[in-house]
Amino acid sequence: MSEEEFTRYIKTIRQQIEALHKYIVLEPTQQPIAEAMEEIVASLGNLQLCQEEMQTSLEAMEDIQDELLQQNEDLAVELQHYYELFNFAPDAYLLTDAQGIILKANRTAGALFNILPNFLIGKPLANFVAEAERSLFRIKLNQLSQLDSVQEWEIAMCPRGSQPFDATLMVAPNRDTFGSLVSLQISIRDVTKHKQANLQLQSVASQLLPEAAAGETPRSLDGLQVLFVDDEADAREFITTVLEQYGISVTAVNSVAEALEVLERSHPDVIISDIRMPDEDGYTLIRKVKALEAEKGWQIPTAALTAYLAEDRAKALKVGFQSHLHKLAEPAELVAMVAQLAGRG
Structure with missing residues (x-):
């Protein structure tokens, strides 16, 4: 009705x-x-x-x-x-269950493993780990039941029908309301080129700094002026100590604002900056340095330093940094990079 x-x-x-x-x-x-x-x-x-x-x-x-x-x-x-965003991301992303069985995969993951993303679903991720490291990979998976934080692993991966490559895996555990591990979010990045670049830097270091290999302090870098920017006091102290051993004069500051104040008073030979800093980061610094260079007619070589293997090296180079190095790199690599940037080879 x-x-x-x-x-x-x-x-x-x-x-x-x-x-x-x-x-x-x-x-x-x-x-x-x-x-x-x-x-x-x-x-x-x-x-x-x-x-x-x-x-x-x-x-x-x-x-x-x-x-x-x-x-x-x-x-x-x-x-x-x-x-x-997930499907077209530049990095390979996977969602797996607690045992590492792939539930979702984006296009980059398919390209990385030479297999269509749909065919990755239902496959154990261990199938794409180099055989020599599968046992270690399974041990790491089992340990995740006791871990909550994001884990960073370096493991050799083996795509279908291709040669193995060195990879960095960022693994984030997902838990239900009872605290049980239900799934894993995994990003995978091929770091073969990064490791090769580090080896090349080490080789350059041994050529540029033969005195260091003999236990002597090289004098070819005496008087070199480096401006180092990092918000972490420990990092500033460590990098300063390393570079000063080679006769390099270091001005270490903890912010972009302080770095710009230094640049108003002096013209360093090289600038090294951390990428991830509060307020203004390394990308902000490089933009302001480029503007200052245009204003004063300077050209200062710059290098990006990061504590994250997953940091976007291509982005750092694209915005204007001439070089990129991980904070855990060997001191000789750091010194060789500075020498190259300053033309003191």
Whole structure:
């Protein structure tokens, strides 16, 4: 029954009762019946009021339903956005269960392992680990049940039909409300070129700094001026100590603002900067250094330093850094990089 029909039905009953009530009022002996009729009329009024309240509630529910539909549409758009970010990311990303069975894989992962992403699903990730390191990989997987933080592993991976490569895996455990490990988020990056570059730097270091190999301090870097920027005091102290052993003069500061103050007073031969710093990071520094170079006609070689293997080396070089080095690199690599940048080979 529609709302209109319901209202019309109530109205008809009310009219009939009112007509009956008029008739009963003319007959005093029918007073009890008249009182009953009045109660019925009152009840019908209440019934109509309930019907109006129900209609108001129905309209409110329709508004809520419209809002929910809009929210569902917004969520679908957002879900598609994050799916595209996952699927077209430049790094290989996987979602696996707690045993390392692949549940999701993006396009880069497929390209890295020479197999379509859909065919990766259901395969153990251990199948793509170099055979000599599979036992170690499984041990690391088992240890994740006791770990909560993101883990960084270096493991040799073996794509289908291709040569093994050195990889860095960032592994993030996901747990349910009971604390049980349910899945793993894994990013994989081929660091073969990075390690080769480090070997080349070591080779250059041995050629540029033969005195160091003999236990002597090389004098070819005496007087070299280096500006080092890092928000961590330990890093500033360590890098300063390493470079000063080779006769390099180091000005170490903890922020981009302090670095710019130094550049207003002096012109260093080389600038080395950490990438990840609070407030203003290394990318901000290189942009401001480039602007200062254009203003003063300078050209200062710059190097990016990072504590993260997963740091985007290509991005650092693209924004203007001439070199990129990991903080855990050997001191000889650091000195060789500075020598190369300063042209003191």
